[in-house]
Amino acid sequence: MNIIEIIEKKKRAEKLTEEEIRFFIEGIVNGSIADYQSSALLMAICINGMDYEETFHLTMAMAYSGDVVDMSSLGRTVLDKHSTGGVGDKTTLIVGPIMAALGVPVGKMSGRGLGITGGTIDKLDSIPGFSSSLDMESFMEHLKTVGFVDAAQTLSLAPADKILYALRDVTGTVESLPLIASSIMSKKLASGADAIVLDVKCGSGAFMKDYESAVLLANTMIDIGKRAGRKTVAVVTDMNEPLGYSVGNVLEVYEAAEFLKGTRQEKNLKEVVVCLCSEMYRLSDVYKDGEDSVAIVEDVISSGKAYEKFIEFVRAQGGDFDLFQEKFNNRSVYNKNITVKDIMSEGDSFIFKKIDAGVMGRVSLSLGAGRLKKEDDIDMDAGIVFDKKMYDVLSADDSIATLYSSSKERIKEAEEIFLEGIEIVIGDEAIYVQSPILKLLD
Ligand code: URA
Numbered sequence: 001m002n003i004i005e006i007i008e009k010k011k012r013a014e015k016l017t018e019e020e021i022r023f024f025i026e027g028i029v030n031g032s033i034a035d036y037q038s039s040a041l042l043m044a045i046c047i048n049g050m051d052y053e054e055t056f057h058l059t060m061a062m063a064y065s066g067d068v069v070d071m072s073s074l075g076r077t078v079l080d081k082h083s084t085g086g087v088g089d090k091t092t093l094i095v096g097p098i099m100a101a102l103g104v105p106v107g108k109m110s111g112r113g114l115g116i117t118g119g120t121i122d123k124l125d126s127i128p129g130f131s132s133s134l135d136m137e138s139f140m141e142h143l144k145t146v147g148f149v150d151a152a153q154t155l156s157l158a159p160a161d162k163i164l165y166a167l168r169d170v171t172g173t174v175e176s177l178p179l180i181a182s183s184i185m186s187k188k189l190a191s192g193a194d195a196i197v198l199d200v201k202c203g204s205g206a207f208m209k210d211y212e213s214a215v216l217l218a219n220t221m222i223d224i225g226k227r228a229g230r231k232t233v234a235v236v237t238d239m240n241e242p243l244g245y246s247v248g249n250v251l252e253v254y255e256a257a258e259f260l261k262g263t264r265q266e267k268n269l270k271e272v273v274v275c276l277c278s279e280m281y282r283l284s285d286v287y288k289d290g291e292d293s294v295a296i297v298e299d300v301i302s303s304g305k306a307y308e309k310f311i312e313f314v315r316a317q318g319g320d321f322d323l324f325q326e327k328f329n330n331r332s333v334y335n336k337n338i339t340v341k342d343i344m345s346e347g348d349s350f351i352f353k354k355i356d357a358g359v360m361g362r363v364s365l366s367l368g369a370g371r372l373k374k375e376d377d378i379d380m381d382a383g384i385v386f387d388k389k390m391y392d393v394l395s396a397d398d399s400i401a402t403l404y405s406s407s408k409e410r411i412k413e414a415e416e417i418f419l420e421g422i423e424i425v426i427g428d429e430a431i432y433v434q435s436p437i438l439k440l441l442d
Contacts, residue, residue: 003027003037010044018057025160027060035167035256042164042173050178055220056227058178061184063228065160067137069192071107075141077231077285078107080193081276082184084217085117087205087361088242091273092120092150096226097309100147102301104284107143109153109191113370113378116205116361118252121152126250126380130319136334147317148309158186178291180207181220188225195231195283197276198222202438203240205357209237211438218441231283233442237272238434241390242360244269247371248383248404254328260307266389268436274298275437338381341403343418345394350424351431352392352400359421366414367405379406384418391431394424 005275006020024041027033050058071078079099083089090111099106110132113119113396121132134151136144140147155162161183168174187194198221201207202214218234225232244266258264259273278293287293300306314321364370368379387399394400407413 003033003041003099007037007041007044009153010041010048013048013172015051016054016057019059021054022061028067028163029065029160038164039167039171039173042171042176043177044167045179046173046176049176052220052223055178055182056224059182059185059189059224060228062158062160062164062182063189065186066158066175066190067154067156068190069109069157071140071143071192071194073140074105076105077195077283078105078143079195079197079280079284080106080108080188080191081197081199081280082188083199084180084184084201084207086201086243086292087116087118087357087364088116088197088240088244088247088252089201089239090244090252090256090270090409091125091199091276092173093123093310094252094259094269094273094306095276095280096148096150096275097313098261098297098300098306099280100313100378101305101309102281102284102296103147103286104281105143106148106280106432107139107191108148108150108192109157109187110150111153112374115372116358116365116370116375118247118249118364118370120150122378122380123249123252124150124317124319126253127314127319127321130324131317134317142316148313149317150313153187153191158190158440161186168419175207177213177217177220181224185221185224185228189228189230193230195280196225196233197279198234198281199254199272199276200236201235201239202236203238203357204359205242205361206239214442215439218439222334222441233279233440235272235275235279235437236439236441237275238436238438239357240266241355242357242384242386243272243436245386245389246383247360247364249378249380250327251383251385253324253383257307257310257325260301261306262302264306268389271436275440279440289324319423338404338406339408339411341415343400343403343415345388345393345396345398345400345424347424347426348396350394350426352388352394352422353420353425354423355386355390356421359417363414363418363421366417367403367410380412382406391433394438
């Protein structure tokens with residue numbers, strides 16, 4: 001077998017065998033296949049695609065290219081959730097504590113943000129003292145005692161994905177459905193959970209811009225999960241508007257805490273959280289046939305137990321929750337080193353018709369809350385807090401949103417981008433507010 005024949009086969013749009021795919025993955029990890037050869041094969045896959053069987057073999061070869069976590073010592077069904085990435089998506093920080101409060105163990109390995117989409121590890125790292133680098137022994141200990149643990153993916157987890165992703169990033173081959181599905185699912189399979197709920201985002205602030213491609217990605221990942229023996233379901237959710245009322249690292253952690261405390265629960269965030277949690281509950285080993293999983297999830301949120309679990313989770317991983325709280329209770333301290341800009345409405349009785357998630361992702365990037373390249377530093381305090389969300393009524397001099405950044409220059413540029421991403425209409429035109437849950441697939 002040789003790599004040139006494999007490249008030529010895919011160039012002719014032929015199906016690759018399991019052995020050929022394994023040969024390719026082993027070759028990129030041991031260095032026997034050159035980057036230019038891998039890039040040629042990636043481009044051929046990008047153009048000619050892969051069927052479900054090839055995508056599954058690619059995923060398994062990538063998942064087993066490094067360490068594979070074994071959580072069986074817990075003797076429980078361990079749950080994981082994964083979002084394909086969006087703007088303002090802090091659901092993991094909310095869903096994990098809710099499930100742990102329900103007695104469902106969630107062991108999660110998360111990534112950092114890139115481009116307009118944020119990453120859970122960056123958000124967690126904005127909590128003073130929080131440690132996202134855990135060895136396997138501590139990971140399992142937190143899973144056992146707290147019930148929710150979230151750590152950064154180690155370098156030894158699916159190393160083939162790291163090599164391929166870096167090549168895809170510079171060869172115009174990121175946007176390929178089998179490559180995206182295998183990249184995501186290889187990390188999910190290697191990180192060891194028994195059951196996975198996938199949140200496939202769809203819209204201007206997501207990888208998948210249209211509904212049909214989001215459903216196709218969801219079905220491809222469900223197929224991979226099931227072939228690998230993991231219970232897998234997917235929810236396709238809207239990402240045309242940012243999720244919740246904030247975008248930015250520390251701001252999103254604060255929103256997650258407020259959500260669990262019951263202080264402010266934005267409608268679109270609540271619908272997505274409750275849907276993901278009820279699906280996770282149904283896949284868990286505590287679920288009994290006929291139970292109303294939605295009511296169970298809503299009850300645990302309003303009981304305050306999920307909020308207590310959130311604090312326990314933060315403290316268990318070294319986070320100083322009191323210091324974090326203090327920053328928000330005393331806004332003058334938070335605002336001292338940061339430039340704050342309120343964006344105000346100008347007229348009376350307007351309806352806020354559009355807040356484009358893709359544009360808001362760019363605003364957040366320009367404020368310093370995200371990174372364009374993997375090695376970029378980020379401003380943990382930067383971001384956007386919305387006072388109004390889509391379909392809210394605006395009066396003269398209402399605040400629409402506040403922008404935060406450590407740099408004055410960045411605020412100016414961000415404000416200009418922000419104004420491109422909103423649309424306001426006059427009057428009281430009746431507008432149908434769509435649910436963010438577009439489709440449930442299993
Ligand atoms: N997330 C991943 O982990 N990989 C992709 O290819 C796209 C999104």
